């Protein structure tokens with residue numbers, strides 16, 4: 001009798017992991033668990049967010065619900081007792097969509113992410129509608145079938161008509177709510193980061209899992225879209241269509257409708273009602289802020305500063321889509337800029353114009369328009385030269401990075417001197433792009449020392465342990481680690497080192513913190529602010545939808561450049 005009551009009780013739990021440790025598969029109970037002493041129960045009617053400081057730890061808890069980790073001791077009815085799979089696999093019933101970085105299926109080889117700026121190639125012609133919401137998609141049809149309770153009562157034709165209508169209705173509703181309607185017939189490659197992320201959310205909802213795990217859904221979303229997204233997620237959650245469990249970073253706003261939080265910090269999970277957990281979090285933040293950094297002085301070089309970039313009436317158009325209209329912007333050495341604008345307003349496009357990756361960077365000339373880079377018209381520079389003058393971190397670069405090759409951390413960092421994507425020359429320090437095509441001994445020695453400098457400034461010993469298994473390795477050992485095998489956050493730090501290593505006059509930091517855990521973010525912010533990572537003569541442009549992600553605040557003298565977006569005019 002007691003066992004029957006126990007079983008009935010369990011089946012009303014959505015998640016049930018009573019007092020267990022969570023390990024990576026293959027690790028024994030004597031190994032260090034990823035998460036210790038997890039005691040987490042989600043009951044019917046509750047709305048949960050998993051909030052975490054370390055991207056790896058938070059994601060590990062979400063991955064546990066997918067069966068991708070080992071729980072010890074295993075929960076009697078699995079971590080999701082009420083889940084009835086019927087003929088579905090766990091991956092159909094539970095779907096995890098992660099937004100820390102936008103994945104691309106490139107098989108690990110480098111792909112040319114600048115392709116979206118030019119004429120769209122035949123293989124990239126697939127539109128958003130075709131690629132994600134294909135009319136004939138069996139996946140969608142099957143998932144909608146699961147809605148209809150008594151299918152035997154209606155004939156097949158009638159059933160198909162109802163399914164089509166229902167599918168169409170839901171599709172229309174979702175694309176409309178998330179502002180994708182006007183983009184459906186654009187080639188997929190043309191979509192901005194935020195647009196692509198919204199499309200991934202719609203696709204996941206259309207697949208009708210029982211539980212949808214959304215990890216960091218706010219990453220890359222502009223602030224206007226956040227309430228719309230939260231509202232949409234709430235409405236699908238309360239109708240169990242599907243249930244949502246959200247992964248959030250510590251700094252993300254927690255939606256009002258969330259009732260409970262699982263706080264993942266330093267290998268432990270604290271669960272409870274939202275108000276209690278947030279109160280504890282605020283108390284610990286208050287302690288932290290008393291130790292917060294004091295304002296830094298951004299060099300007031302205005303008068304004597306060199307003009308690095310000068311844009312006069314810059315325009316970018318794709319047929320009738322007018323993405324950048326009459327942009328005027330001057331970037332001087334010593335400047336710290338925060339580039340702002342809604343999803344699709346043209347931030348990435350603007351940066352691609354000033355890196356010279358955009359073909360329309362050549363066409364900015366005429367009676368009133370001009371693009372001057374480092375003192376000369378854009379067309380006077382080879383793009384390869386511009387890569388040595390501009391250090392870049394961006395989601396596009398992160399995703400396109402060649403991971404199939406056996407490239408070490410050292411080699412990945414050193415590619416930054418010449419802005420390439422494969423190691424060249426002895427020790428990967430480059431070949432020199434001068435007429436001789438050779439590096440002088442002096443230059444080689446400087447480059448070698450610079451790689452060590454950025455490793456010293458931003459290496460694992462600076463992250464405060466932050467959940468990354470570095471095993472106390474030396475800097476030399478870290479430098480030899482294969483880049484592709486590093487956790488996502490560590491790869492982000494290494495690509496930041498790459499952008500800084502050559503001390504380029506201009507540094508572009510687009511979504512620079514994506515995937516990094518708290519310790520890494522703190523270390524990188526300090527390094528950028530303290531005058532070591534970025535020199536007085538260097539200019540920096542930071543792209544972010546969050547003011548507090550910019551290492552420099554208004555009190556430091558950061559300037560803002562806001563794009564309003566003018567597509568379709």
Ligand SMILES: Nc1ncnc2c1ncn2[C@@H]1O[C@H](COP(=O)(O)OP(=O)(O)OP(=O)(O)O)[C@@H](O)[C@H]1O
Nearest residue numbers: 190192193194195318323343344345346347348349
């Ligand atoms: N090849 C193309 N054809 C048509 N439109 C395009 C093309 N490439 C980009 N666009 C459009 O240009 C606009 C600007 O895109 P961009 O990636 O610069 O935006 P963004 O401000 O960086 O957005 P996000 O904040 O989402 O990253 C978008 O609306 C996008 O759909």
